[in-house]
Amino acid sequence: MATETTSFENFPIKYQETFALINVFEKQVEKFADQVYVRYYGRIENGKHGYKTLTYAEVDRVATNLACQWKNKVKGYKTVAFMADQSVQYFLCVLACLKLRVTFLALSPRNSETAVANLLAKTDCHFLFATNKYATLAQSAAAQVDGTTCEVLPSFDLVGRLRQPLNPLASKILDKHFSEKDIEQTCAIIHSSGSTAFPKPIRLSNRYLICGIQSIPRHAFSQDPSIAPSFGDVQLCCLPIFHMSGFMGSFNMSLVGGSNVYLPKFPPSAREVLMALEVNNGTHMLAPPLIIDQLIPSLNEPQDYIPLQKLKYICVVGAELDEKTGDYFHANKVNVCNVYGMTEINFLVGGDMRKVKENKWIIMSPMKAANPYIRWEPVENEPKQRALVVRGNCPALATGVSNRPDGDYDTNDLFMEIAEGSNQWRYLGRKDDTLAMKNGEKTNPVPMESAIRASPIVKLCTVIGEGRECTAALIELDKDHAFGCTPQQMMDEVYEAVAKANENAPSHSHLLNQMVYVLPFDFHLPHTDKGTVPRKKAIRMYSEVIDKLYTDFINGPAPAANASKTQQKSTATWTADEIDNYLSQAAAVVLHSDPNVFLKDPTSSLFDLGLNSLLSIQLRNRIAQSFDNVPQNFLFEHPNIESMRNALMGRSEEAQEDVVAKHYMETEEILEKYIRMAKRDFAVAKTNYPKDAKQTVLLTGATGAVGSFMLRDLLQSDKVKKVYCLVRGRKGADLMGRIRDAFSDRMLDSSLLQSDRVEALPMNLDDVYLGFSQEVYNRLKEEVTVVQACAWLLDFNQPVAHYEKECLVGFYNLIKFAYKEENPMHFHHVSSITATAKYGAVIPETPMARDPYVAMPMGYGQSKYICEHLMTYLAAEKNFPCYMERLGQVCGDSAHGAWNTSEQFPIMIVSGGTLMHAMPKLDTRIDWIPLNFAASAIAKIMVDTAADNADAPNAVFHIVNPQEVMWTDILEAMKQCGMKFREVSVEEWIKILSEHEDNPAYKLMSFYESAFNDLTDCPHWNTDKTIQTAPMLKDAPSFNKDLLNKYISYWRKEGFCN
Template identity: 45%
Template structure:
């Protein structure tokens, strides 16, 4: 190839083709398609439309089709029919939907096309194609913009087809007839999850999320129930009542106008305290008091969870470069589809490094090993020999991995996170020389304490000190469990209570799917409107600084601190160099964003009307925390200061952290704009 057509600075030529090593480590590669054909969805998941389009075009009635999903909450498809007139209209629809169902079979769950997201073009409309007969994606998006926007708006708003309305109307569902309501729910949920009705009915006490429901299908199910019962249902209702039995009870005991999520808040607080008492009782039974603690300056072997996340990636990067660490085992959560080998686990870590522009060559270091892990499985899925080997070898654990979701209740976090962490604690425990165990908590676990300054100590044992959401309550439980183990069992379990992290200071890598990026992009760039958070205190900490501080704390506490020194202590990973919300808005303006500043309530009401806006996915969080009885707590939270004196005394990097100014915001904004 002639050097004159090289398109990279090093003289290489990028073909934009996508390959996958299959199987991993074999040296054999399978061509998947082209980079510009890959759809990056709103949540960051990637969809390859080519095999799906091929499957749909295999239908005898389909001439052309195009799968859509770039920056969307779900996939959809536009279908152009053949004009041979062989099939009746109803037969054509059934054949198209059968072809879509066939395409879904070999596609990952996040790529599945829902029935309501299939648009069959009228006979007079045609998809634009090139000379080879391939659909031109860019021209299609422009030509059918209104059709596509309407399809997504209708789905997010709950507008469903006339056929579905007729079917639901014929059902005449009576909400206080429990038997009829249960039968209706089983039938509809079976359809949504593509499972047998008998299977759903048999599992009516099981969380629907364990049966395959995801956030997208939850919206779909909520729309169906809302239409059938002729009632508006809160966006987080399916999360609050995630089993058939719970849904029947919640829907059957309420008049339509009284269906809300606010009456479950106190119940969740009670569940939180009951769970904490359960784990404290287990800890009292399962752990004896440690009689000797081994302080260690060098030669650490670290077990790190959450290495594929943002903070975990930066921590892994720092641990690799530390001369005081000789080995890092990275536990990578086992997936329920695809391969779960060490090679695929390492590939996931590599991809996380790429996404954050970290030095991938660091992962070639012999001190790094990836372990596919299920903390609820026997021996964590490692096998008995590896489990026992690591119990003797590992000196320190950093439990960084956690589900970040503001919709699920505390019971879901217990199953998904807390139970596994408790098993990890049992792995780390030895009556003599236990491992030092660290965990990343959240300021949301103390954000409702009702005081202006939050000390670097354990909070009162009252679940009401945490925000009224499962994520915050799960962190409250973990903090108090760790405090008990430190205080009563002399087991060195240390909490880093983390505030809002922002992107790093080098490349500005900050995921567009996180809370504030969604607000900034959805508000400042899409709505051209940002909320006035009044006197909110902004203590965002760049993730590279947070990582450096936490690794520093990990190494120093194990070298010089005993459990007696750390009883009741919590380390605050927040920026001590605080600015106002207006300072952040000014930085956004400095990046070229054009927006007006409005009252928070107005901003949320406007967002509610724009279902395709990126920030819409957090609407229930905004409504629940800000508008449904939590206003006073939120205003208090915005003004609260998490003290950092003792933390900064241990790690100097904290005081040197930069604030979010125009320079740093520009890096974030540039990073977001360059993402697919």
């Protein structure tokens, strides 16, 4: 490794020549056979424990024998999953799978059962190894995926395996031939943390991994060859293998003949980290910020720093190290630096690893090999900020992660260059809502906020936690509801809402009650008209409150403020039993458990009973109220009642393992419930549809914009015999009059309604008979051939649980109406692009993989996601023809220009173009489709598929405008229509609007602030298949001056634009 590298292709170990990661490793084994490669904690002589070693040859022999043993077990499986705690045994199992040439799926034990099953399904993995500790979780998850085998591994007898010679048939059992075909083969799958929904599998090719294991060492070498890993060096990696950094850290020292240290447990205590470095003479270290933070309380004497000062560098990965913490270590001559990367892109940007630095330690620069493959894109309205984008041809890019049409990958991360042209950067944070927390975990706050807002006492809330130890919430109460409660009742309702939010959140995201701040009644959170709170603005407004919230939580209340001197003194005289009782009571409160659980077995680790790093802070603070000098890492050092008692009485014990609680997603829970119902309620249908029969349609939503145009088109079709319109209202009400009003408002031909081909019926979808008598229900069931479920609640503020009550119950009743054992009705649903908007840069016209991450994080989009997957299940498994029309943003019709004047874009165009004389500059695509073309396309799909059998893969259609334009084209059309205005930044436009309270757009000001963010990075929805069935879609006009002139004329008639 003696040459500097300027691209990944020129790394010393070239993926173009070595082909596969396991081939690289085995070549290094040949080179360093007798050198130490693994240092692990285990039993040594006289029953004591200490660090032992394995040579390269020993590691390879054990792994080879294990691979030979597993050969027949995994035969026929392309992917093998593994669930276990971090250990040297884990690494040996990784090597065994790589030798078997199967893809290794590393599963975090932190996942819920449903999340594990989801990962197995998404990766087409049907074989799962698990250790006994996780047997129940693994077996339950495997049982949810058809054809999946779970094998529980026996205890790993490493001593016994070391005595075994190499299997004499190994060369015949294992395939040692490698070629160029292996370069792009998926070698391993590492999954995301599940912060946004279910964990997302990320496929890592041999190319990616061969580049990745060299990235950090080459970055160090380019700055100072003396600090780069070299022969005999020892690395301590404080991350598990199921993290990308841990996986890379298991292999990178093999490049130079170095060794890796495997800690006795995860997460390790500060004492274990320092001991591992000291005993093994560590030279390099990889760790997340949380581990670095936890070292500080253990550094009390000058000699305590020595193991850290001896290190050439500590690479902080997973999240950015706090600047004050880094400054503290550098002041004490400990060389820490941040390294930026993510599983999708590898390590691409790193800090200055030299002990004598040119710039402050927190400044980073791109790795030399990465420079040709990255670009820094300007951020609108933020002249000093840049977004990092990785080119699609980067060898360090994971397989299939592109999120842009050109194949590039937008990291969604923001940086600031310290001086123009310097190529030296400071990391700023994420563009999206994901909170990157101090422990390296990530939290999606949006579902939690939705759950909290569902409480009637909560008006607004925001969940925060970026760069912090845990999440926190700021809550504004609904005054009308709160004034009817006592203060205690108010807080009880708030905490109940918080508990609901925690139910479906990962354990590392859980909100603790003391981290919930309820604003006084005269204070308010900033918010949009949709009820969302701009997080950064709220943080700025309440920065002092937030800082105090975290300071009080982390440091804990001072004993003097919470207990009298007499009480503190009395604890010093407590007996062991009294301390045990106190600790058990405290643990019971934090863990919501029975104190006897902890008293029964005081040696059981609290981490195995549900404690995690977040709850450990809470429990530590409780203990600190009664005992002096309780350090921050107390629970990590003393994880059971007996150990804590001994420490408080002046004695110490060994720490135990940590187990993290499960999380569960509400959207998937609701979907799973309906699929279970569908399995029970419907048999596989028999179908033989007549080809030329006329259709009788049942339509919901006929009084809405899309529904009324759809009704017009159905009545104009000679393929439609009759349309029944379900209209919300009582029996005897003038339901047809409501439909006539809808036609009149939109200038549709009302004469079409003067026919017995259309009939309005009162609707109550919550009733099993839809509000009809059983006789009418049965008659319609025999008569209707096509159902279109167009009506849906449009309230972006409501969570998915609200949509279940308001929409999904009725939706399922409508499905039951449409089902028949022979020739069920063709069932259609106007879905939404919000059900798939998070899929990626290009959305295919197909059902999505079952992953709620693809839906927008709001109840509306999630409810549409549930509908789509339920319908896909029915089509695929029950032979029930179900069709989804994903509808995008609709603008007014192209014939008469009828566009509702209460919608945000008409208000914006008129207000900006004629009142403010200013319009915001945006860089985004627009695929707005005129109302009449959207409805015609849907109606055409309905009648043209009415004789088709169920075909799930081809049952999705995209109703968006294939003729996309840019926002700049919208502005040009406005100018061509005579509007005169300046083009200003979004920030300036909002500022101008804020100064004109009489402007119609003023009341939507907060909404526009939010909407402008949503308009960036808009995906592209494919329409090729839809156009084949509904060719009029390709004739939909793009937004231009002719279309806008019609809208302006309509608005003038309505008195809106004068």
